[in-house]
Each structure stands twice: as C-alpha cells, then as structure tokens.
Amino acid sequence: QSVLTQPPSVSAAPGQKVTISCSGSSSNIGNNYVSWYQQLPGTAPKLLIYDNNKRPSGIPDRFSGSKSGTSATLGITGLQTGDEADYYCGTRDSSLSAWVFGGGTKLTVL
Amino acid sequence: QVQLVESGGGVGQPGRSLRLSCAASGFIFSNYAMHWVRQAPGKGLECVTVISYDGKNEYYADSVKGRFTISRDNSKNTLYLQMNSLRAEDTAVYYCARDRGYNYYMDVWGKGTTVTVSS
Numbered sequence: 001q002s003v004l005t006q007p008p009s010v011s012a013a014p015g016q017k018v019t020i021s022c023s024g025s026s027s028n029i030g031n032n033y034v035s036w037y038q039q040l041p042g043t044a045p046k047l048l049i050y051d052n053n054k055r056p057s058g059i060p061d062r063f064s065g066s067k068s069g070t071s072a073t074l075g076i077t078g079l080q081t082g083d084e085a086d087y088y089c090g091t092r093d094s095s096l097s098a099w100v101f102g103g104g105t106k107l108t109v110l
Numbered sequence: 111q112v113q114l115v116e117s118g119g120g121v122g123q124p125g126r127s128l129r130l131s132c133a134a135s136g137f138i139f140s141n142y143a144m145h146w147v148r149q150a151p152g153k154g155l156e157c158v159t160v161i162s163y164d165g166k167n168e169y170y171a172d173s174v175k176g177r178f179t180i181s182r183d184n185s186k187n188t189l190y191l192q193m194n195s196l197r198a199e200d201t202a203v204y205y206c207a208r209d210r211g212y213n214y215y216m217d218v219w220g221k222g223t224t225v226t227v228s229s
Contacts, residue, residue, distance in 0.1 A: 044221050045147075046219065050215040050217070051215075056217065092214070098157065098171070099213045
C-alpha cells in the first residue's frame, strides 16, 4: 500500500489529453514539492516534472504538472504512442522523513 | 555526460550477501545525495535507502533496515549498497539515482542492476 495514491491505469486516444492524479496528505504532498517520473517499458525511470510544475530541459511542453492541497496532477496533451509508459509521482514525507512514490499509473494510448 | 552505472547484481542465495556499486561520472559526485531505488518484478518503485552528500545522514526503508547498508566513497565517485541476509522479496532491479537536495527529487538515474535471490 503506497503512501501516495494513483489510479492503476488510464487510457486515451492518440492526440487526446489525459490526466493522472496523485493523492496524499499534509505530511507529504501538502507541504512538499511533487515530482513525476516516466518509465518506458524495460527502461529506467526518467524525471518528467519537478517542483510541482517545472520541466527539465528536453521535456516537451505537452507534459505539465500541478498541485492543489494534498493532491497533484500530471497532464499530457497531444498523446503519442511513444507516451505509453508507467508514470510515478514522488515527494518527501515529513512524518516518515523519507522519500515516497505513488503506486504508479500505466498509460495506454489506444 | 552525466552518468550513473550500477554493477554487482546477480543471483544470491537466501541469507547470503551481495554488494552493489554505482559509478558516477560527469558531475561533482560529492555535492549530491544519492538513493537506491528498487523495483520488484511487475511492481512499482520503492526507495530503499538514501545517503546525504557527505555520508553523514542515511535513511532506510523498514523492509531493509538492519540488513542493508548504504555508503559512498567520494574520492572514487562511487555509491555502494551492502545487502546482507538476503530474502526472496529483495529480488528486484536496483537503480541508483541522484538527488538534487535531500529527498528533493531525483534527476539522474542509472540503468539498473538485477538482483535475484534464490536457492
């Protein structure tokens, strides 16, 4: 059972938009920055979003992040088949003094 | 270029030990905290341990506390994970990752090394 809750799966058609939620509490998302990671099949995770809504260089602006209260959201527009991957949210948990990940969401581009 | 390369994975027997290494290059290793993150087959990511840039602070997940030890040699730009008393549930791909602070976010990841615990 992960400290951060994500939907197990989401799906959408190519060209469409999808959002992935990440729900936590005041000890984690509510008082810390959220980051998002993309894991393409058979590869290592890759940083997608940090500080709730910032993109590292090289990440297209089709990917966006937001945070409100104890929840965060990853948005992907103009879906491509190459976006099929597992997506994880992560943040610090102040009560645990530890890093925590969400359980991950599998994105299928139909 | 900035790079992390893990090594040391393989098959370990239950109750035995393995030592993983993570060689860093392309950046000032001694400036960054480092994590070991694992992923069991078909499962999600789990941060098992993190060490501060100077090695003075460490954190361990309950699942490995007392069995695993993280360390670093800043003169060799290398991170280590000593895994003792291995259990079947330690079977996973182990990634090392660079942290931009301490439990801030992980911006560089290695490709991982696979550990299989089996008799």
